[in-house]
Amino acid sequence: MILVVGCGRLGASFAQRVLERGGEVTVLDYDRQNFATHLPKDFKGRTVTGMEIDTDVLRRAGIEEARAVVIVSRDESTNMMVADVARHVFGIDNIIVRIDQPQLLELYRSQGFEVLSPIAEATDSLERRLSVKGEA
Amino acid sequence: MFVLIAGGGKVGLHLIRSLISLGHEVALVERDKRVCAQVVEEFNEAIVIAGDATRPELLARAGAARADVVIAVAGRDQDNYVICKMARRLFNVKRSVARVNDPRNEDLFRIEEVDFIISVTSMVSRAIEYEIVPHDIKTLFTWHKRMSMVELDVPPDAAVVGMPIRKLDFPANSILAAIWREGEPIIPDGNTVLQPGDELFALTLKGNEELLKRTLIG
Numbered sequence: 001m002i003l004v005v006g007c008g009r010l011g012a013s014f015a016q017r018v019l020e021r022g023g024e025v026t027v028l029d030y031d032r033q034n035f036a037t038h039l040p041k042d043f044k045g046r047t048v049t050g051m052e053i054d055t056d057v058l059r060r061a062g063i064e065e066a067r068a069v070v071i072v073s074r075d076e077s078t079n080m081m082v083a084d085v086a087r088h089v090f091g092i093d094n095i096i097v098r099i100d101q102p103q104l105l106e107l108y109r110s111q112g113f114e115v116l117s118p119i120a121e122a123t124d125s126l127e128r129r130l131s132v133k134g135e136a
Numbered sequence: 137m138f139v140l141i142a143g144g145g146k147v148g149l150h151l152i153r154s155l156i157s158l159g160h161e162v163a164l165v166e167r168d169k170r171v172c173a174q175v176v177e178e179f180n181e182a183i184v185i186a187g188d189a190t191r192p193e194l195l196a197r198a199g200a201a202r203a204d205v206v207i208a209v210a211g212r213d214q215d216n217y218v219i220c221k222m223a224r225r226l227f228n229v230k231r232s233v234a235r236v237n238d239p240r241n242e243d244l245f246r247i248e249e250v251d252f253i254i255s256v257t258s259m260v261s262r263a264i265e266y267e268i269v270p271h272d273i274k275t276l277f278t279w280h281k282r283m284s285m286v287e288l289d290v291p292p293d294a295a296v297v298g299m300p301i302r303k304l305d306f307p308a309n310s311i312l313a314a315i316w317r318e319g320e321p322i323i324p325d326g327n328t329v330l331q332p333g334d335e336l337f338a339l340t341l342k343g344n345e346e347l348l349k350r351t352l353i354g
Contacts, residue, residue: 053214055240077190077214080221081244088247103192104218107225 001026003066005052005082006073010098010118012038014070015045028052028061029073053081055089068094072116076101083113137161140203140229142189142219143210144171147235151207152182163198165189190218192226200227208234213241220250246280273349276337283341285313286348292332294353302326307347310340 004015007029018025025045032049050057069086071079076099083097096114099105109115137160141148144166155162156179163183166172172186187194206223208216216234223229233252236242245253266274276285301324315322316335340348
């Protein structure tokens with residue numbers, strides 16, 4: 001099972017992808033409205049509502065059985081704290097955490113976390129595409 | 137001392153007032169522009185930055201790099217956590233203090249080596265428990281989960297009544313620090329004789345409390 005923390009557009013889209021590839025997924029968000037807004041109506045994965053940084057909520061979401069934890073909410077403080085909770089409280093190795101602020105991204109990368117920055121990656125992609133066209 | 141405060145709620149504002157009156161230099165980072173305007177008006181010597189204290193560039197502008205202490209008293213645990221982590225790891229601030237709302241988060245703050253953790257929830261529930269639950273032995277404070285100050289009342293029929301302290305078979309790693317007797321504090325020595333009704337205050341390493349209780353009040 002893959003635990004996805006944060007059900008915004010990115011979390012919902014990734015959770016759906018896991019299911020399409022035949023995997024199991026649980027999505028955690030503090031606001032159940034986000035499930036209705038972002039997940040497809042026939043979503044087959046599990047959803048759990050609760051404060052993401054709460055260790056009891058994470059346990060209820062099955063973090064102890066998770067093969068990987070993907071932390072992609074829009075709230076960076078929450079993402080960073082959940083990443084540290086997953087590592088230090090639950091001993092999870094396979095963590096991907098979304099952080100867009102460059103200095104914090106570097107800090108977490110230097111601490112051995114796999115970091116995802118949609119903004120940095122999209123910026124690199126834009127630059128690459130323009131350079132292919134000889135514009136950048 | 138230069139103190140950087142993140143969060144201008146009641147605690148943050150009260151701190152600014154008392155730190156400035158003690159002659160310290162203070163910076164505040166607070167999201168609410170109205171609060172910032174109020175602080176600027178009241179204390180023109182304070183550095184005030186309006187914005188999100190979890191953004192490194194705002195902490196930098198507030199002077200985090202030369203702060204002696206960073207105090208994170210924003211509303212949410214995750215923000216206080218990130219602020220303290222940044223203070224230490226990005227700005228090399230030597231001391232940090234954080235408010236923690238959920239006591240279950242305290243361990244994580246400790247892993248980040250936050251020097252002083254204020255958990256209002258823990259303090260309030262401990263105070264209530266202390267008042268309403270009858271205890272033979274009450275834990276007054278605990279430091280880093282390792283050492284405690286405990287309180288015990290000597291009952292009239294206790295074996296130790298009438299005995300000087302040096303005759304007690306005191307457990308290792310414990311010390312009787314003070315006695316409260318008939319409204320007066322006493323710092324005991326080996327010749328002090330225990331009386332019924334004495335309130336005993338002992339320092340002990342965690343895990344010794346039961347032994348201490350058996351030694352002192354049976």
